[in-house]
Amino acid sequence: MATTQVLMEAALTMAAAAKEADLADLFEELRIPSVSTLPERRQDCLRNAEWLRARLERLGFKAEVVDVIKDGLPVVVAEWNGRPGKPHLTIYGHYDVQPPDPLDEWQSPPFEPEIRDGRIYARGCADNKGNHMATLKAVEHLVAAGGPPINLRFLFEGEEEITGESLPRYLRANGAKLKTDAVLIWDGSFDDEDNPTLATALRGLLYLELHAHGAAVDLHSGTFGGVAPNPINTLARIIGELKDRDGHITVPGFYDQVQPPSPEELAIWKRKDKRYIEAILKASGPRALEGEPGFLAFERT
Structure with a gap:
């Protein structure tokens, strides 16, 4: 096997020569309107x-397309184990995208x-098809140059935008065979346009649905x-009591x-x-931020 440096140089040379072809492949995937929130786009997701x-x-x-749950969107799993004894890298991505509404704010069709x-405009280009296509193309050129220096696995889900259960269930059911040395996730953002960002963790997510019932019939x-x-007043009180006036979360045991x-x-x-x-102020528009005192903005978010 060629040294890693030789492989990298060969792959980069190939990538430079294949720029137009690689861009065409990206555009091909971007034309698939894989909107996971819309039932009428299910076939496009598949x-x-x-x-x-x-x-x-x-x-x-x-590679295989794995159906995990009934009426869910499948997980795509692909393995390349051509380097016995070498480390194993798992690369995550998602093929579903957000709806493009409102359409009248687009200067060009979202799926064209x-x-x-110098910028590509299309739904899903930044989140997440442009990112995982860059990885796919890097691997493609490494394969053509002699093969990646390590073992690789790709995991793509189709329910990232809807916080679906297919990928979590697949991971729980197949943990033993999915053992890996590292995971690379191409789904995030930069702190600013001048500096690269390495994300090491993400905050959690919790959905709650509350039902408040009042009278059995409509009342004047x-x-x-x-x-x-009045159920509206009950819900307003519950929501209002989740935090105190200083932004401290009042749910017992939360901290x-x-x-x-x-x-x-x-x-x-x-x-x-500070930056x-x-x-945040530039992107969101308020003149001041809120939140629990005593914590940095990074800690609050």
């Missing part, structure tokens, strides 16, 4: 999953990629208002398992916090 499987199979991967001022507010229980940042993390956040706040 088509995108099959498109990825076929692409990876052509690169020499053992267009280059303007002129007769019953002020005495009959019990919150892990404080390490001294190294805190030092990095302190250096970046981070400026970026």
Whole structure:
């Protein structure tokens, strides 16, 4: 096997020569309207999953489309184990995208990629097809140059935008055979346009659905208002009591398992916090931020 440096140089040379062809492949996937939130786009999501499987199979991967749950969107799994004894890298991506609404704010059709001022405009280009296509193309050129220096696995899901259950269930059921030395996730953002960002963790997510019930029938507010229980008032009180006036979360036990940042993390956040706040204000529009006092913006988010 050629040295890693030789492989890299050969792959980069091939990538430079194949720029137009690589861009055409990206555009091909961007034209698939794989919107996971819309039932009428289900077949497009399935088509995108099959498109990825076929692409990876052509690169020499053992690839399959795995249906995990009924009426869910499948997981695409692909393995290349051509380096026995070498480390194993798992690369994550997702093929589903957000709906393109409102359509009247697009200067070009969302699923017809267009280059303007050196930027690609299309739904899913930044989140996440452009990112995972860059990885696919890197692997393609490494394969052509002699093969990646390590073992690789691709995991693509189609429910990232809807926080679906297919991928979590697949991981729980197949943990033993999915053992890996590292995971690379091409789905995130930059702190600013001048500096690269390496994300090491993400905040959690919790959905709750509350149902408040009042009278058994509709009541006239002129007769019953002020005495009959009003579910709207109940919900407003519950939501209002989740935090106190200082932004402190009042749910019992909420802070019990919150892990404080390490001294190294805190030092990095302190250096970046002012710039981070400026970026938030610029992007979101408010003149001031809120949140629990005593914490950096990085800690709150």
